[in-house]
Amino acid sequence: MKIETEEQLAEAIRTAEGPVRIVGGGTRPVGQAAGTPLQVAISGIRLYEPGALTLVAGAGTPLAEIEAAVAAEGQRLPFEPAHWVAALGQGGESTIGGVVAANVSGPRRVQAGACRDSLIGVRFVDGRGEILKNGGRVMKNVTGYDLTKLMAGSWGTLGVLSEVAFKLLPAATSQATLVIDLPSDAAQPALAAALGSPFDVSGAGWLPGVGAIVRIEGLADSVAYRADRLVSLLAPFGAVRIEREGSAQLWADLRDLAPFAGKPGDLWRFSVKPSEAPALVARLGGKVMLDWGGGLIWALLPEGTDARAMAAPYTGHATCLRGAAPAFEPEPAPVAALSRALRAQFDPRGILNPGRMG
Amino acid sequence: MELPKADARVIARKAQIVARLRAVLPADAVIDAPEETRAYECDALSAYRCPPLAVVLPRSIAEVAAALKVCHEERVPVVPRGAGTSLAGGSMPTEDAIVLGLARMSAVLETDYENRFIRVEAGRTNLSVTGAVEAEGFFYAPDPSSQLACAISGNIAMNSGGAHCLKYGVTTNNLLGVTLVTMAGEVVEIGGPWSDAGGLDLLALVCGSEGQLGVVTEAVLRILPKPEGARPVLIGFSSNEIAGACVADIIRAGILPVAIEFMDRPCIEATEAFCHAGYPDCEALLIVECEGAPAEIDEQLGLVRQIAMRHDPVEFREARDGDEAARIWLGRKSAFGAMGQINDYMCLDGTIPVSSLPQVLRRIGELSEEYGLKVANVFHAGDGNMHPLILYNANEPGQQELCEALGAEILKLCVEMGGCLTGEHGVGIEKRDLMGVQFTAADLEAQMRVKDVFDPAWLLNPVKVFPLAASATRRAG
Numbered sequence: 001m002k003i004e005t006e007e008q009l010a011e012a013i014r015t016a017e018g019p020v021r022i023v024g025g026g027t028r029p030v031g032q033a034a035g036t037p038l039q040v041a042i043s044g045i046r047l048y049e050p051g052a053l054t055l056v057a058g059a060g061t062p063l064a065e066i067e068a069a070v071a072a073e074g075q076r077l078p079f080e081p082a083h084w085v086a087a088l089g090q091g092g093e094s095t096i097g098g099v100v101a102a103n104v105s106g107p108r109r110v111q112a113g114a115c116r117d118s119l120i121g122v123r124f125v126d127g128r129g130e131i132l133k134n135g136g137r138v139m140k141n142v143t144g145y146d147l148t149k150l151m152a153g154s155w156g157t158l159g160v161l162s163e164v165a166f167k168l169l170p171a172a173t174s175q176a177t178l179v180i181d182l183p184s185d186a187a188q189p190a191l192a193a194a195l196g197s198p199f200d201v202s203g204a205g206w207l208p209g210v211g212a213i214v215r216i217e218g219l220a221d222s223v224a225y226r227a228d229r230l231v232s233l234l235a236p237f238g239a240v241r242i243e244r245e246g247s248a249q250l251w252a253d254l255r256d257l258a259p260f261a262g263k264p265g266d267l268w269r270f271s272v273k274p275s276e277a278p279a280l281v282a283r284l285g286g287k288v289m290l291d292w293g294g295g296l297i298w299a300l301l302p303e304g305t306d307a308r309a310m311a312a313p314y315t316g317h318a319t320c321l322r323g324a325a326p327a328f329e330p331e332p333a334p335v336a337a338l339s340r341a342l343r344a345q346f347d348p349r350g351i352l353n354p355g356r357m358g
Numbered sequence: 359m360e361l362p363k364a365d366a367r368v369i370a371r372k373a374q375i376v377a378r379l380r381a382v383l384p385a386d387a388v389i390d391a392p393e394e395t396r397a398y399e400c401d402a403l404s405a406y407r408c409p410p411l412a413v414v415l416p417r418s419i420a421e422v423a424a425a426l427k428v429c430h431e432e433r434v435p436v437v438p439r440g441a442g443t444s445l446a447g448g449s450m451p452t453e454d455a456i457v458l459g460l461a462r463m464s465a466v467l468e469t470d471y472e473n474r475f476i477r478v479e480a481g482r483t484n485l486s487v488t489g490a491v492e493a494e495g496f497f498y499a500p501d502p503s504s505q506l507a508c509a510i511s512g513n514i515a516m517n518s519g520g521a522h523c524l525k526y527g528v529t530t531n532n533l534l535g536v537t538l539v540t541m542a543g544e545v546v547e548i549g550g551p552w553s554d555a556g557g558l559d560l561l562a563l564v565c566g567s568e569g570q571l572g573v574v575t576e577a578v579l580r581i582l583p584k585p586e587g588a589r590p591v592l593i594g595f596s597s598n599e600i601a602g603a604c605v606a607d608i609i610r611a612g613i614l615p616v617a618i619e620f621m622d623r624p625c626i627e628a629t630e631a632f633c634h635a636g637y638p639d640c641e642a643l644l645i646v647e648c649e650g651a652p653a654e655i656d657e658q659l660g661l662v663r664q665i666a667m668r669h670d671p672v673e674f675r676e677a678r679d680g681d682e683a684a685r686i687w688l689g690r691k692s693a694f695g696a697m698g699q700i701n702d703y704m705c706l707d708g709t710i711p712v713s714s715l716p717q718v719l720r721r722i723g724e725l726s727e728e729y730g731l732k733v734a735n736v737f738h739a740g741d742g743n744m745h746p747l748i749l750y751n752a753n754e755p756g757q758q759e760l761c762e763a764l765g766a767e768i769l770k771l772c773v774e775m776g777g778c779l780t781g782e783h784g785v786g787i788e789k790r791d792l793m794g795v796q797f798t799a800a801d802l803e804a805q806m807r808v809k810d811v812f813d814p815a816w817l818l819n820p821v822k823v824f825p826l827a828a829s830a831t832r833r834a835g
């Protein structure tokens with residue numbers, strides 16, 4: 001069923017006789033989910049105030065539409081959402097509601113926070129069919145519990161988003177990337193040095209065929225100054241090259257997992273304590289990419305690999321984006337119990353994307 | 359403001375409850391002599407106070423858990439407390455409640471510069487977190503003005519902000535993990551030194567839950583490398599409207615200052631009389647601070663200057679050295695103290711869309727006249743977080759009520775304009791009964807169901823946040 005208004009959505013959930021599988025653009029099919037497909041097409045930008053750096057949009061609004069609208073005003077979504085279409089081999093067009101439900105954040109997460117950090121308000125329909133709101137359209141808000149951030153990364157298991165609100169940032173007018181030719185398992189210390197410097201690094205990763213990459217953004221003179229300083233700071237790790245023209249493309253490639261596009265295999269994502277990256281990369285072997293200073297490791301592994309066992313021990317969690325393994329990391333018992341009880345409160349019939357998060 | 363009736367049955371069992379607490383805790387960790395519990399009768403919302411049943415001051419997670427288990431079995435409400443600087447009555451007890459204070463749990467447990475985090479016991483003060491990492495060139499970003507006194511546990515419970523959150527975010531954006539002890543005494547680890555939750559984001563729920571979901575005993579906090587430098591400018595304007603327009607233009611121009619602070623005439627005059635910062639004689643002023651190396655700051659402040667000049671400022675003052683910078687901040691930093699010198703005041707913190715700033719200030723001026731109470735405004739303009747200070751005389755009969763009524767009007771105005779009741783201080787008891795202005799019954803019900811999960815018996819700080827009528831049946835359970 002295709003849903004175009006919040007009222008339709010509430011009605012559809014209230015009258016649902018069994019599980020529903022919630023679909024935005026269908027570009028992030030992570031985890032198992034059975035049920036009648038419910039496509040959220042509540043679309044359109046409701047409010048955009050560039051002078052207040054805030055935007056409100058229907059959950060079914062295409063991500064591309066939002067990115068174009070804010071770019072036209074010289075602004076951007078701070079968290080640099082990834083497009084996984086190519087890497088996951090899916091068709092379709094990513095929606096902003098799907099981005100929120102999956103809490104998708106790109107390289108700039110190290111500087112500007114995750115999707116959940118930019119999310120300032122939501123409207124959603126819970127499993128009872130009740131229309132609810134939380135947060136709002138202002139940047140600072142501690143009125144009541146923060147269900148807004150709870151909805152980010154809940155993969156449609158607590159409610160179906162109908163509207164989302166974000167704070168934005170001015171887009172940088174200038175950027176540069178420092179490139180060091182290092183192997184994947186030697187990049188993390190260099191990235192940590194950059195992130196531990198006062199030079200306001202907005203990306204720190206490792207890209208196959210390129211090496212360790214460190215991004216700085218801002219006003220032109222400031223970027224030039226910081227690039228210079230970082231060249232000296234990073235010199236002990238290897239020869240440092242400054243990339244200007246190609247800078248944006250490098251980060252788009254890392255963000256959208258371009259090197260993995262069209263390649264077979266299981267796709268894994270590890271969020272760990274960054275200093276564990278070298279050991280993890282060595283244990284996983286093969287095709288990897290690093291982001292967030294090593295705190296995020298992407299791995300493309302042969303089908304059927306039990307990557308969690310292979311990578312252990314690690315401090316954090318692993319998600320299987322494509323493959324037969326359980327998608328989400330098993331949680332410690334007390335946390336799992338709380339999460340289960342929360343789902344039972346928001347969705348007492350257990351009809352929203354049942355089984356998706358395990 | 360209505361204060362709920364204490365449970366007489368609990369008060370009648372005081373001796374037994376205190377004895378049970380003493381049996382599981384060291385002798386000096388349980389305080390019940392009225393002269394010793396006095397310090398715990400109120401927080402910074404000092405118009406309201408109430409003696410607690412007793413106070414416990416544990417030194418370890420095990421002691422926190424032991425105390426909570428006793429209270430859980432005895433069905434005694436518990437009010438967690440950090441430093442007691444809440445402006446919303448968040449840590450004020452009721453007569454039938456045990457105050458559980460974290461003051462003795464303030465150790466640094468781990469500092470990790472490579473992964474940029476620090477793990478602390480949650481009773482540690484905000485400023486001393488930065489103190490612990492400063493020598494290595496790092497800092498903890500959220501900086502409430504109360505940072506010398508307030509505890510990380512209180513910051514987490516209130517999701518506190520500060521002057522620099524325009525760039526660095528508030529507590530929830532800088533919190534990586536917590537150790538939480540539930541009312542039943544179970545110890546739960548949520549999050550840690552990695553990014554994002556592997557499942558549902560429970561950390562987001564705990565942060566800002568005002569001590570109602572569990573007692574936070576430890577926290578993993580993100581630390582950041584200190585910028586090379588920072589420098590403010592002060593800009594005076596001939597009206598609030600013009601100052602507001604200048605804020606919007608600075609933001610639109612793509613500059614991201616770390617702070618944009620706003621003071622109106624009543625506030626400027628009061629602070630001037632108090633601390634002689636040498637502020638210009640004007641209707642409104644902005645303090646804009648930018649960070650980086652000297653040349654980078656010049657580049658940003660140069661743009662700020664260009665924009666400001668388009669708005670015919672009464673004065674544009676730059677800081678040539680550290681002393682001048684300190685003088686620019688002096689008045690802003692003394693604003694609350696200055697108000698306290700001349701009057702009693704009530705500090706609101708409703709947030710509004712930045713674009714409606716001039717309109718809201720005009721309406722606050724009108725309301726102030728109607729009620730016959732002065733209102734001074736000092737606030738974080740970049741993010742729309744207002745701080746109207748209503749000045750009144752607590753000794754004059756009726757003024758407290760009048761002040762609260764005006765406060766409620768101002769907060770309703772904030773919500774009407776698309777904003778919210780509180781941007782960083784929390785709901786506590788102060789704004790509890792206004793929650794219906796911002797939320798529907800169903801919205802509040804959804805939030806209360808979250809508390810049902812963590813604290814089914816509704817024993818943790820139960821009379822806060824939700825309107826008493828809305829939470830009545832749950833609290834009676």
Ligand SMILES: Cc1cc2nc3c(=O)[nH]c(=O)nc-3n(C[C@H](O)[C@H](O)[C@H](O)COP(=O)(O)OP(=O)(O)OC[C@H]3O[C@@H](n4cnc5c(N)ncnc54)[C@H](O)[C@@H]3O)c2cc1C
Pocket residue numbers: 401402437438439440441442443444445447448449460480501502503504507508509510511512513514515516517518519520521568569570572573574575694782783784819
């Ligand atoms: C002069 C002044 C200036 C201020 N400036 C700012 C500002 O700029 N920004 C801002 O955001 N706030 C500000 N505040 C408000 C206040 O300082 C913050 O809310 C602060 O975070 C409270 O910390 P605390 O340790 O004093 O908490 P307390 O007052 O002790 O408690 C606050 C809340 O936290 C809960 N709590 C405490 N410890 C725990 C725990 N271990 N587990 C669970 N819950 C717990 C309490 O139950 C209560 O609900 C200011 C206050 C004053 C007096």
